[in-house]
Amino acid sequence: MRRIFTVLALSVAMALGLLQAVPNDANAQGRNDVLVIGMATSDLISLDPAKAFEFAGVGLVTQIYDRLLDFPPGSYEAPEASLATSWSVADDGRTWTFKLRDDAVFHSGNPVTAADVVYSFKRVVVLQDQPSFILTQFGITPDSLKAIDDHTVQITLDKPYAGGIFLACLAAGVSSIVDSKVVMEHAQKTDKYPDGDMGLTWLATNSAGSGSFILRQWAKNERVALDANEKHWGNVPKVKRVILKEINEATSRRLQLEKGDIDIAWELFPDQVKALEGAAGLHIDKFPSTTIYYVGINTREGPLANAKVRQALRYAVDYDGIINNIMGGAAKQINTFIPEGFAGYSDKIVYRQDIEKAKALMAEAGFKDGFEISIDTGDQTPNPELSQVLQASFAKIGITVKINQLVSAQLWPRYRAQEHELIMARWGPDYVDPHTNAQPFADYTAKQLSWRNVYENDQTAELIKMAGAEMDQAKRIDFYKQANEIIQEDGPYIFLFQPLYQYGVRDNIEGFVPPPSFDLWKLYTISKG
Structure with missing residues (x-):
């Protein structure tokens, strides 16, 4: 009833x-x-x-x-x-x-x-x-x-x-x-x-x-x-x-x-x-997400411990192919750990594909004939596809890449344990300030990304610590920029892109x-x- x-x-x-x-x-x-x-x-x-x-x-x-x-x-x-x-x-x-x-x-x-x-x-x-x-x-x-x-x-x-x-x-x-x-x-x-x-x-x-x-x-x-x-x-x-x-x-x-x-x-x-x-x-609106896709490079030993080899890797990447073919244009190349939209972001692109320059750097580093390496990647799109582009890019400078495709439960524990050689990864900020990216990417004492890639740079770590205590906003942002320039030249990353969020709107x-x-x-x- x-x-x-x-x-x-x-x-x-x-x-x-x-x-x-x-x-x-x-x-x-x-x-x-x-x-x-x-x-x-x-x-x-x-x-x-x-x-x-x-x-x-x-x-x-x-x-x-x-x-x-x-x-x-x-x-x-x-x-x-x-x-x-x-x-x-x-x-x-x-x-x-x-x-x-x-x-x-x-x-x-x-x-x-x-x-x-x-x-x-x-x-x-x-x-x-x-x-x-x-x-x-x-x-x-x-x-x-x-x-x-x-x-x-x-x-x-x-x-x-x-x-x-x-x-x-x-x-x-x-x-x-x-x-x-x-x-x-x-x-x-x-x-x-x-x-x-x-x-x-x-x-x-x-x-x-x-x-x-x-x-x-x-x-x-x-x-x-x-x-x-x-x-x-x-x-x-x-x-x-x-x-x-x-x-x-x-x-x-x-x-x-x-x-x-x-x-x-x-x-x-x-x-x-x-x-x-x-x-x-209807129409499509676009805006860069704050996520950064990057390659982590374990610098503990071997060829990857050489800064010139890391530079060669960055010059070898087919960035245009990644953005236009894999991401269908829905991405924007980035060469900084500070995403667009955050204070301190720079749109300057330092690395574009230059195979001859990459080969010259490999020769200077003593690896003219290349070497073999592996890259760990997740099983979700676009990570396997990105890894395949990297494999083809590095092959052009004599580096043979084996792709290890893993589920997340295997991938991230390996990364945290520093067991990778290369890893296809991404990072999203926890709050809206450059420090949420600068600290993990550049301060190894934080035991995050820099530490996982065995990159212990005291200079960048100190810059990030100074930024974390600096009350003057302009000075703080300058500390991040200094650290970013060092990371771009010497660091353990290949910054690839920020994805573009695409919205369908009536x-x-x-x-x-x-x-x-x-x-x-x-x-x-x-x-x-």
């Missing part, structure tokens, strides 16, 4: 147009206030800012939550004011004070206060989930956080750090501010957290934010629905609802875009883009600012004409 009554009630509500349930995609396309996006969201595990570290999860956190600082649409060199209206650092370089805006409220109606900031950061530190290092790398503990008054927060670091790095990390997803009252109401005792999980279980599928959108529904493996927060203090969305429809196959995204079932198709590949050429009513979509990654996409700018 209860079920019959419910169905009847729903039917009546639908007939009256009062039902607020998630619309189907066909209806959504006929409504100017609903935006439908098709994208791969199968990696979505949690919507909790303290846990979310996957592509889709962090992207959704960006829409639902506010942070002290944030990156405005299309500008990623330095964060700007958000919940914090001003900030300062004491003479000790360790004590930061943030003044909060007084008109921000959570979706629950509770005001955003300094106590919420303290609680949000404290739970990140205590829960110690994947993204927690973004805050704990500054020595932040529960005792480091203090609410001076309702709108003043003080954060004390363990030592002075470059302001640009710290502030960029406060604009990361893990630094989102949660409604402490709501979260504490939903804390549960679990086996892992017998004293309470600080809302970790509940926030995985619910929200307690103050952002431009309110979580309405997460139907796992189907869709996520977000409603506009019309009471947001500054960034009120231009549509009333956003539907993120899970479409994991790029071809399916392309077909649904053509049919008009979705407004935006996230991340199309060259085959899909080519198929859409000349299609009426022509009636306005205000779409293509981002380098989903966590930097601000949906509130988009409207439907």
Whole structure:
């Protein structure tokens, strides 16, 4: 009887147009206030800012939550004011004070206060989930956080750090501010957290934010629905609802875009883009992702320990063939560890294919007749194809390359154990600041990429350490540039390219600012004409 009554009630509500349930995609396309996006969201595990570290999860956190600082649409060199209206650092370089805006409220109606900031950061530190290092790398503990008054927060670091790095990390997803009252109401005792999980279980599928959108529904493996927060203090969305429809196959995204079932198709590949050429009513937007594809060179011993051999490898690569044939034009050559869009990026290309120069360097190094080497690569496109191009390129200068194609569970442990000779790899930043790339690529003491390739350069390591403590932004960026020049000449990498994200967009979509990654996409700018 209860079920019959419910169905009847729903039917009546639908007939009256009062039902607020998630619309189907066909209806959504006929409504100017609903935006439908098709994208791969199968990696979505949690919507909790303290846990979310996957592509889709962090992207959704960006829409639902506010942070002290944030990156405005299309500008990623330095964060700007958000919940914090001003900030300062004491003479000790360790004590930061943030003044909060007084008109921000959570979706629950509770005001955003300094106590919420303290609680949000404290739970990140205590829960110690994947993204927690973004805050704990500054020595932040529960005792480091203090609410001076309702709108003043003080954060004390363990030592002075470059302001640009710290502030960029406060604009990361893990630094989102949660409604402490709501979260504490939903804390549960679990086996892992017998004293309470600080809302970790509940926030995985619910929200307690103050952002431009309110979580309405997460139907796992189907869709996520977000409603506009019309009471947001500054960034009120231009549509009333956003539907993120899970479409994991790029071809399916392309077909649904053509049919008009979705407004935006996230991340199309060259085959899909080519198929859409000349299609009426839509276009392709492109933007470089922040991921860098590179070859790691183990410098421990043998020919690869010779800097001239490493230079020869860089000159031998068929960069144009990689970008035009393997990537279908959806990539941009890069010769730096700082991606386009970050402060300190340089578009200067040092290496282009020059076989004669590569042969001369091999001869100078004493390897005129070449040698045999292996390259480890993953089994997912485009890594095997890239490795084949490298194999053919190096053959032109007498180097015979054996390709070891491995699954990820084999590939990355070998890399971390320094067991490779060459490796086809990629790197994506953890937060929006050059330090997140400069440190792993150039400071071997960080025990990341430079260390994995047995490249122990004290000069570059010291430059990165100085950059990490430099409060003057211009000086800090100059340290990175100096380190990058050394790495380009002497380092253990062949920087290949940044992929281009390609988005299929209906022509009636306005205000779409293509981002380098989903966590930097601000949906509130988009409207439907």
